[in-house]
Amino acid sequence: QVQLQESGPGLVKPSETLSLTCTVSGGSMNTYYWSWIRQPPGKGLEWIGYIYYSGSTNYNPSLKSRVTISVDTSKNQFSLRLTSVTAADTAVYYCARGAGWWGDWGQGTLVTVSS
Amino acid sequence: QSALTQPASVSGSLGQSITISCTGTANDVGGFNLVSWYEQHPGKAPKLMIYDVSHRPSGVSYRFSGSKSGNTASLTISGLQADDEADYYCNSYTSTNTYVFGSGTKVTVV
Numbered sequence: 001q002v003q004l005q006e007s008g009p010g011l012v013k014p015s016e017t018l019s020l021t022c023t024v025s026g027g028s029m030n031t032y033y034w035s036w037i038r039q040p041p042g043k044g045l046e047w048i049g050y051i052y053y054s055g056s057t058n059y060n061p062s063l064k065s066r067v068t069i070s071v072d073t074s075k076n077q078f079s080l081r082l083t084s085v086t087a088a089d090t091a092v093y094y095c096a097r098g099a100g101w102w103g104d105w106g107q108g109t110l111v112t113v114s115s
Numbered sequence: 116q117s118a119l120t121q122p123a124s125v126s127g128s129l130g131q132s133i134t135i136s137c138t139g140t141a142n143d144v145g146g147f148n149l150v151s152w153y154e155q156h157p158g159k160a161p162k163l164m165i166y167d168v169s170h171r172p173s174g175v176s177y178r179f180s181g182s183k184s185g186n187t188a189s190l191t192i193s194g195l196q197a198d199d200e201a202d203y204y205c206n207s208y209t210s211t212n213t214y215v216f217g218s219g220t221k222v223t224v225v
Contacts, residue, residue, distance in 0.1 A: 044118065045153070045161065045204050045216040060213060061116060094160055100208055101151035101166035108160055 002027035004095050004106035012089075012113050018082040022095030022106060025076065029053045033099035034078045036069060038091040039108075046091075050099045051078055058099075085113045119144065119205055119217035126223040132193040135220045137205030138186060143215060145186035149208035152181055152190045156201045164203075165190060192222070200224045 008020035022034070035050040049059035051069040059067050063082070071078040082089060090113045096102035120138040127133040137144065137152075144150055148168045153161035163172055165181035168188060178193045188207070192199055205217035 044219040045206075047206070047214040047216060058212060061211070100149050100214065101163060101206070102153075102161070103163045103166075103172055105160040105162075 002097060002104050004097065004104060006093060006095050006106045006109040008109065008111070010110060010112060012085055012111060013115050014086055014113055015084055018080070018085050018089060018111055018113075020080045020093055020095075020109065020111070021077050022079070023075075023077050024097075029071065029073045029076055029078070032097055034069075034071065035096045035098060035102060036080045037094045037096055037102070039094070040088075040091045041110075048080065048082075048093075052099075087113050089113050116209065116211075116213060116215050119207060119215055121203075121205060121217040121220045123218075124221045124223065126225050127192075127195045128225055129195055129197065131195050132191060133195060133222065135190045135192075135203055135205075135222070137188040137190070137207075137217045139188075139207055139215075140186055142210040143207040144183065144188050144205075146210055147208045148183070150181065150183060150188040151206045152179075152188075153204045153206070154199075154201050155204065161204065195224055197224050 003025045012018045033050045036048040051057045066083045068081040092108040094108045095106045097104040150168045152165040155161045168183045169181040203220045
């Protein structure tokens with residue numbers, strides 16, 4: 001059973017860059033898609049985007065100008081960068097395995113955008 | 116990219132069956148058999164319950180079933196149990212090669 005674990009700062013200042021890493025254990029990253037999904041407090045889920053193990057990406061159009069997802073299969077990690085953050089980016093950020101449906105999820109990490 | 120429409124809440128008694136709807140358009144739910152459903156308990160990560168409209172992952176109870184008609188997908192929970200009380204979200208692939216979640220439904224077991 002693959003396990004995913006998000007890591008990164010829990011507090012980011014407005015206009016700065018949010019950076020998170022997801023570490024995958026218990027399985028190879030090869031041949032899979034890897035995704036980021038977020039959930040503002042008390043609200044619904046939002047798909048951010050995914051990356052294939054080989055590096056191709058696909059992003060939510062509403063975030064595309066600010067999002068970069070990258071992968072390092074040698075470290076069994078993939079990462080999320082979100083630039084120019086505002087309070088609206090405050091959310092629990094989940095990493096997950098898959099592209100169209102997600103069977104394995106990390107526990108999620110709360111990122112708060114505040115000065 | 117607007118969220119798919121789900122009822123805010125659905126309730127049922129122990130042992131009853133309930134159905135949660137997920138309404139989109141021909142550009143998402145109606146156009147592809149790529150709808151999935153997730154159960155989320157408070158403070159927990161979502162759990163995949165149904166994928167590709169009606170397929171149940173290994174380990175998910177047979178009490179959960181999915182279907183689709185036109186632009187509306189549905190999740191049915193039969194034999195409602197106390198532990199089914201949670202939030203449920205649908206998700207669909209779209210014609211722009213992206214994915215969109217539903218607005219979410221809170222299921223209450225009365």
